[in-house]
Amino acid sequence: MKAIRKSLVAIFLMLLASQLNAQKKVEPLTPKEQQIVVDSIGSKLNANYIFPEVAKKMFSSIASKLKKGDYKSTLDPHEFATTLTTDLQAISNDKHLRVIFSPEQIAEQQQTITTEDSIAYLNRQVNAMKRNNFGFKEVKIMPGNIGYLDLRSFSNVEYAGETAVAAMNFLSNADAIIIDLRNNGGGSPAMIQLITSYLFGPHPVHLNNFYWRPTDQNSQTWTLPHISGTRNPDTPVYVVTSGRTFSAAEEFSYNLKHLKRATLVGETTGGGAHPGGSIVATDRFMVWVPTGRAINPITKTNWEGTGVSPHIKTSAADALDTAYMKALELLNKNNTDKDLQAFYEWPLAKLKLKTNPVTLDTKTLKSFAGVYGPRKVTFEDGKLFYQRGSGTKYELLPYSDNEFMLKGLDSFRIRFLSEGGTVTTLQGLYDNGRTDRNAKGKA
Numbered sequence: 001m002k003a004i005r006k007s008l009v010a011i012f013l014m015l016l017a018s019q020l021n022a023q024k025k026v027e028p029l030t031p032k033e034q035q036i037v038v039d040s041i042g043s044k045l046n047a048n049y050i051f052p053e054v055a056k057k058m059f060s061s062i063a064s065k066l067k068k069g070d071y072k073s074t075l076d077p078h079e080f081a082t083t084l085t086t087d088l089q090a091i092s093n094d095k096h097l098r099v100i101f102s103p104e105q106i107a108e109q110q111q112t113i114t115t116e117d118s119i120a121y122l123n124r125q126v127n128a129m130k131r132n133n134f135g136f137k138e139v140k141i142m143p144g145n146i147g148y149l150d151l152r153s154f155s156n157v158e159y160a161g162e163t164a165v166a167a168m169n170f171l172s173n174a175d176a177i178i179i180d181l182r183n184n185g186g187g188s189p190a191m192i193q194l195i196t197s198y199l200f201g202p203h204p205v206h207l208n209n210f211y212w213r214p215t216d217q218n219s220q221t222w223t224l225p226h227i228s229g230t231r232n233p234d235t236p237v238y239v240v241t242s243g244r245t246f247s248a249a250e251e252f253s254y255n256l257k258h259l260k261r262a263t264l265v266g267e268t269t270g271g272g273a274h275p276g277g278s279i280v281a282t283d284r285f286m287v288w289v290p291t292g293r294a295i296n297p298i299t300k301t302n303w304e305g306t307g308v309s310p311h312i313k314t315s316a317a318d319a320l321d322t323a324y325m326k327a328l329e330l331l332n333k334n335n336t337d338k339d340l341q342a343f344y345e346w347p348l349a350k351l352k353l354k355t356n357p358v359t360l361d362t363k364t365l366k367s368f369a370g371v372y373g374p375r376k377v378t379f380e381d382g383k384l385f386y387q388r389g390s391g392t393k394y395e396l397l398p399y400s401d402n403e404f405m406l407k408g409l410d411s412f413r414i415r416f417l418s419e420g421g422t423v424t425t426l427q428g429l430y431d432n433g434r435t436d437r438n439a440k441g442k443a
Contacts, residue, residue: 028075033282038066040281041084041099048289050213050274051092058091077101077284093305095272096247096290103284110283126159134160135187139167143347143410144328147174154187154248157194164191165228168198172230176327179252180240182266182316186247189221189275196252197224199261201233207255209295210275236330237262238323241308242316246270251294253308258298263326264310266319273304318355325351339433346431350410353399360398368416372426373438377414386414403429 029037042059049055062084065071074080081101088097112121129135135153142148149167157164171177177199189208196207204222211218239253239262250269256262274290281287294302314322325348332344362382369379377396378385384396386406394406402416410431417425417437428436 026077029077029080031072033284034066034071034074034080037080037282037285038062038084041088041285041287044279044281044287044289045088048214048276048279048291049092049097050211050276050290050293052213054092054094058088061091062087081285094274094290095270095305096274096276096288098288099281100278100286100288101284102286106280106283106286109280129155129159134163135184136160136163136167137183139170141171141174142178142324143350144331144344145173145175146324146327146347147171147177148180149177150180150183151195151249152183153185154189154191154195154252156188157190160191161194164194168195169229172198172232174232174235175331176236176238177232178238178240178320178323178327179262180320181245181249181253182240182242182319184245184249186249186272189248189251192248192252192255193221193224194227196255197227198229198231199233199235199237199256201231202226205259206297207259208251209297210292211295212292214291236327238327239264240319240323241266241269241310242319243267243270243307244316245308247272247275250303250308254296254303257308257311258296263312263323264308265312265323265326266310266314267316268309268313269303269307271303271305271307273302321351321355325355342433349399349403349413350405353397353405358398358400360401364401367423370423370440372440375426375428375438377426 038059042063045055045059046052049058065087071080071083074083078101081099084099085097088099089095108121112118132152134155135151136149137152138148138150140148147170149171179195189210193207196205200223202225204225207221207223209218209220237256239256241249241253241264245253245266246269250272253262253264253269257264273294275292275294276288276290278286278288293304296302312322312326328344328348328351332341332348335341335344365382365384366379368384369377371377375386375388378387384404385393386396386404387393392409394409396404396414397407398404402418404414404416406412406414412431413429415427415429416423417427424440426438426440428438
């Protein structure tokens with residue numbers, strides 16, 4: 001009996017796997033479907049694409065390729081979508097424009113008929129955004145009271161507004177703010193408007209203009225006269241970018257750059273300035289159509305095809321450290337209070353050590369070894385180590401010719417003092433500004 005049950009279970013699992021594979025199997029294209037897809041995409045472009053003459057050229061190009069048989073062997077739907085995207089972008093140079101094979105998403109939309117269907121569909125979309133915290137990946141205060149926001153998307157304010165307000169108010173006491181858009185592919189202009197409003201005073205500031213081709217209308221965006229919480233119009237702002245920064249993330253960067261409100265650090269962005277949305281072309285294909293274009297009130301143009309160039313060019317990998325260092329250096333420079341300067345110099349020294357390590361020769365390192373009251377410094381295998389009493393032994397990392405950090409301990413550092421070229425004292429440095437000293441004795 002057990003053997004029969006096992007066989008039945010095995011058969012059931014095989015059938016289930018077969019069904020799942022069948023569900024995943026994609027039906028190849030037929031010439032007829034290819035024709036329908038091309039015709040439908042052409043119709044959508046002609047009716048909606050921001051530049052009508054370009055739309056005609058794009059449709060003419062893919063229609064001609066289809067007629068000549070260029071797509072004859074492209075029967076995989078995913079490959080066909082990619083090929084059409086490449087061919088359309090070759091004419092338009094528009095990185096927003098793309099063809100998408102997504103039968104499941106289209107079916108889900110088409111099956112949304114009743115009010116209950118619409119609510120359920122919307123809830124699924126909102127829950128998906130919630131699982132990504134509406135793009136607010138990380139919000140924190142870094143050493144030196146530098147606020148940091150890792151923002152992965154500009155989500156719809158209707159759903160993400162409370163999260164945005166909470167994030168910006170969390171950063172309201174920071175001495176400088178870094179907004180990291182290196183992994184941000186865009187989103188809603190309304191979220192740009194909301195976040196930017198926290199970086200200016202209550203008087204509305206003109207952010208951008210848009211022209212929309214389907215309605216032949218213009219619109220404007222301004223900072224909001226009323227927000228929930230605290231504004232930070234005078235706090236230095238740094239925006240970190242990469243080549244992946246795109247669309248709405250580029251607008252945010254472009255706006256702040258030309259309003260002289262932020263310093264951009266990193267790579268030139270992707271170059272997509274035409275907003276729009278997905279339009280269903282057939283029961284298996286969608287096309288993302290740019291229907292508008294940004295017209296900045298200061299430059300009278302936008303970043304389409306060129307991207308947004310940063311003030312400080314560096315690799316995406318190094319951009320955050322560079323922005324962090326520039327923020328600390330600016331704060332340190334603008335303050336005459338010695339306690340504040342020491343406060344900013346503490347994390348700045350660690351950053352400089354990371355970007356420009358200090359190397360001391362063996363003779364110099366050995367000169368620091370010795371007993372300093374309850375503290376002991378030893379030279380082992382080419383490295384210095386520090387230990388207080390029977391406590392943890394820490395490796396010492398030089399960040400100047402006589403100052404050291406402790407590997408694994410951020411709140412305490414060491415400075416060695418000398419007289420007549422001889423090391424005489426170990427000075428303990430604490431992150432709260434306190435210091436203490438121990439004279440060097442005999443081992």
